[in-house]
Amino acid sequence: MKILLTALLAATPLAAATPAFSPDRVKAHVAFLADDLLEGRGTGTRGHEVAAAYVAAQFAAFGLTPGAKDGSWYQQVRLQEQKPGATPAQLVLTGPNGVKTYAQGSDVLVGVSRRDAATDVEGEVVFAGYGLDAPAQGFDDYAGLDVRGKIVAILSGAPADRPDEIAAHLQNRNVKAAAAAARGAIGLINLPTAASERRSGAWAKSVTSSAIPSMTYLGADGLANDAAPSLKANATFNRAAADTLFAGSPQAFAAIYAEAGTPKARPKGFALPTRVRITATAAFRTVTSPNVIGVLPGSDPKLKAEVVVLMGHLDHLGIGPEIKGDRIYNGALDNAAGVATMLEVARAFAAGPAPKRTLMFVANTAEEKGLLGAEALANDPPVPIGNIAAVVDLDQPMLLYDFNDVIAFGGDHSTMGEAIARAVAKAGVKVAPDPMPEQAIFTRSDHYTFVKRGVPALLLATGHGNGGKAAWDNYLGTDYHQPSDDMKLPIDWAAGAKYAKVNYLIAKELADAPTRPRWYTGDYFGATFAPGAPTIPRKGR
Template identity: 35%
Template structure:
């Protein structure tokens, strides 16, 4: 019978303190910056998954893990994974969406982006009906069904992004401002495949997506990594094109959102038809996660593992970009997170925790969390022995704040400990600063959570001690997934180091506790947790 961390036991756990020099002091702004400068350099060529740049970055991280004192998990720090890469031939591919008033004016990667995941070299669709399916949600727990049994096989489905914003009896039916998995674009594509559709196109608005079209606008021109769905056509269109489609249906874009927010919604023909020719180069390649382990000091707990993750891949190089800069350096996203995790590994070596700790720099996050998914699907240690995940992706970069943020704060006992540590340092612990973005489902911690493993995702606070003179959210958004994501003069990594020390102290207390963490009662991943860890079926 395993022992689990209850909320009542937190007080005893928080009494664990280290003697002598504080290992957390090894996490410094200068040390983190030194590794960022290497990983975000032009010589790393944007660290695209399965590229020479990724191989250079992986070799550097492996060298640093060895230098810090971590052991490899097996014969090497490098853990190979297979990726199926698909790159559209932009010049040879075409898309037409024609309606009652003629064709839409499509600007490839400007107001529309499209691709195929059929794993076929050539895909042709001709005059396929475009059907509006609202949010495309089937949620039996809410008795919500956007399809109403209608046959949409062989058609192209038009989806709204996000969850249905429905309130009943004064309460949100879904999660209100916090996006659930039903609101993720990946769910929309999965739904299209489930219903036998030929394709899926998601409507982009900045409000519903929480990011600008430019973030995903060139998806169709990049190499796409296969996920769990195969469809002839996938795409995004912007709000201006959707207004044209809505007009042919006798409404406007706001009207489409209104229609889809009703329980009696059913799929509707748009009057538009889709013709597409997509030529795709398909390749199977090997990429690498990089992982090292610090063995626990307690014989009774050393076979349980905490896992720190940070994705080290980014978007590589796009030679077709205008201008001289064609390298997506990914300094904030996520050279900084990777460097911060390496600094944390050094602190753990000094702390000598009771449980073992794995530090994993995972690849292909930008392609769809593929590295972390592969890690969880075939972990280097038995999955039930992994008891917690701490993920770091694009952490604080503009200095010290009065608050410290973690997504998943309210979800598990990891968040309880994190809040206690923050408060002991005089900081205000906060959850997701932007719950509408559905951030818990957008980075590598969700790969662990879906398997039942409690996870916490460090984020940047917003209450800056010193006035910045600019809007930090706007500044991040401007550089997100752009070649301008580089080290900038306004960076102040004292905030990064402080936040990582809070996360380190949290993880150290979890690593040294007699009991392991768990999700809060009633959480969406609680059943998976019970199946993973509980020996007695009667307790599931």
């Protein structure tokens, strides 16, 4: 009997045990990356370079292969930093009540061209609702309006009755800017709604954020990337400035603001009896900052050509305006915790049998500057974009409680959502629906750059269960993009180890599956960005 049992055990392959994940290792990674010595890991700074070297050293210690095209750990991203020039920006509004001049940071925030050192734009103003131009999706805000050579004023966000990810895509500022430019507009004014004010917080917070230099990435032609280069200027108004802008108009801004607060608001556009002139200068400098890329080759002779990407942004805000005696924006949860999770997953995979598909681990740069490192990666990936089977983005895991659910932002557009549900169930965790669709999170992190290239991709975050909602609300209201996002937060390191285990299971499920994820038949994002790609009917339909 003993001989027979031994023979049976030898003939039966045992399922590989799930590796152990260490709270102490997660804590050690976060402690290093969020230390004051790294000065907030601002893009293009010495602190970020040190963080990138740390991640590369960890990849090397695990035994990963350098993943950049040049055979190194680093994909160098060329960026353009933009600061205010010698002449302060201002906006002059001329209307029925006379002329009013706004200095930068008063009731108006001015943004200027990414390609011109001096901006001087003037034109009549046309209100165009939310500025959404997608008739097939029920949005036709430019119908009947002539905005050629004019400045378009639009409400921020989208109607409240469409808190879905299609609306999240359409309300993205770059998408709205491109829509206005396609109609011939020369400038854009963003107007507040109650929802946008809740998202942005106090106006003073927006003014503070506007003082941080902006960036974009430089294309192969050396030009700054710009979704709408024909739009030479933009501005964001608070309610006081918006009231003045609409003075003497067919409808006061107060009425439009109130209408926008109703569930099915569709404010109609009209020409305003006002002109706006925006003048400003800008100073530019070129910055180089790396994406850090490590690869674990797959084990299957056929499937190893396909790649599953696990990534998290390494940058944060660097040194900024002083708040309560602190100027270092450490970014412990945003996103040292996400990178620490990725490192733990990479270590676990490297120590065990390789999965069938190749795994690529990426610590992106310049997410806080507008997803720029991920844009550069998706624009010029180390492997053909068609070989990338799936992307999972780890951004700002809320490790302040023992989570029992996760949110897969974008998971319901492809079979990735089903795969993730199967994977996390092995850890006793469930997938919950998006609890805050009004935040448009699907379009606000690095995975979205791959969605726009037709790759199934999503953002994973801890959910609202088991005290999660209170933790999220408190963090977003108190610590998000503040110096207080540091190691003094009551971080639950056991939750960090659990989150690493969950992401290991997800990556393994995707890497070992017999088929790569597919977009669902008729899904908006699949049809828009991957026309002609194989699809699969959604279950139950």
